[in-house]
Amino acid sequence: MKLCGSNVIEVFYSKHGDPLEIYPRFCFDESMVLSPAAPCLNKGVSLLEQLEKNPESSVCFLRTYALGDILLLTPIINWIRDKYPSVKVYLATVPKFMGLFKYWDAIETVDKRNLPFIPYEIGYYLDGVVERDHSGNEYSYKHRLDIYCEFLGIPQIKDPMFSLPYGEIEKSWAEGIVRELRDCGKPVVAVQVAGSTAIKSLSLDKVANISERLCDICSLIFVHEAKEYFGEINAMNLTGMTDIHQLAALIDSVDVVVTMDSGVLWIAHATKTPVIAMLGPTREAERLKYHRNYVAVNLSEMVGCEPCFERMTRCKGAINCMKSSSAEEIATRIEEGIKKLVYS
Known part of the structure; x- marks a missing residue:
């Protein structure tokens, strides 16, 4: 230094x-x-x-x-x-x-x-x-x-506390949305539809296929900073419609967050919301070490690779973890994760 x-x-x-x-x-x-x-x-x-x-x-x-x-x-x-x-x-x-x-x-x-x-x-x-x-x-x-x-040059923080406070207006708005969805009797799950970079993102088609499966067991809310469209999927699409504090309040109100490696993962650290993280080029230990209630879906393992931290050394830029992993297998892992985090 x-x-x-x-x-x-x-x-x-x-x-x-x-x-x-x-x-x-x-x-x-x-x-x-x-x-x-x-x-x-x-x-x-x-x-x-x-x-x-x-x-x-x-x-x-x-x-x-x-x-x-x-x-x-x-x-x-x-x-x-x-x-x-x-x-x-x-x-x-x-x-x-x-x-x-x-x-x-x-x-x-x-x-x-x-x-x-x-x-x-x-x-x-x-x-x-x-x-x-x-x-x-x-x-x-x-x-x-x-x-x-x-x-x-400070000590490693043993029990770190993440923070992203929001206001009463955002709290009331988010709780109202989640309350309405809970009337269906299913867990309410927020789905972040993209990672922080293309290398950490599943295709929108794959996200849609996974989400169609999840609709059978939970009420979904799609979130992302940019507007995306998902056709006839039975979910509330709030992509491109929330500011950061509305998003934090929403994540704090739902039962589970399903996300790729993105800012939403760290918002969930601040709100202590249970997380299902779909990780391809990044590892569970380096992303979820300080979250106490999570399920990791290792996409690299699914395709016989290992996390490379975006260096793409083994796949030579093919990004097989995000592109070749099975939507059906991912959906199954997420369903198992929701049952574990919500009901156990």
Whole structure:
């Protein structure tokens, strides 16, 4: 870890040739840049060192993409609030995520473009940090929360608490929808219809085939940030119709969430909703280690492969885990999972 000792924004270049803007007093992963020996760089300061030195610090985390990886910071923020209650925490991000924590007083979210006007003492550049798990080395066997903790130099959090609060309006709206569906006498299940990337997603046709089976045993709600269409399937289609807090309230209200590797998986960590996770290129241990009530459907195993963390080393880009896995077998595993999570 290196600390930017400059008084101005310094621009470095990543090993892929992309420019990285490092703000004053920000620590970052030196292995990400081509010139880690620049004169403006000093030895990094771990978060634990900073908090022990000044228990009333103001700390800024910068993370600009991936909903799930931003939510993975919430156990760290809760840990700070528990151990160092006088610390001020900022999250610097992009406009898309500015309202994410509007119901949570543990953190102040700021536009990264306004960082020069934010009174932080030290910052941590977190874009790219948890993506170490794509490397194929020991990081591919670590949970992303543990990777964050290691980078920040804090202890591994034994019983992490994820957070995504929502308001009374969202709560009332979600409970009303679920109450209406429960009148049918079946469990209410939310289905996230796509993963966070194409490599982690089943085709919509396969999702539709699986869902037709599930309609026999539960009431379904389709969710996704973009609008999708599913023809005559007997399900409530809310894709493209919810904001993040409505989605969190909905996930908190249903009996089970069925999802691929996506932000919805991490929302379910925050709401503690039982999860059935369809995982292809990612592993159960690295995605579900800190969820206490889940069933994992291992799609790689179905096709005789193993999780590659999106490197596609064995399938050479064919993504067999997502494309060749059997919809019938997946539906059977999900049905078994619903029975286990709801009735046992």
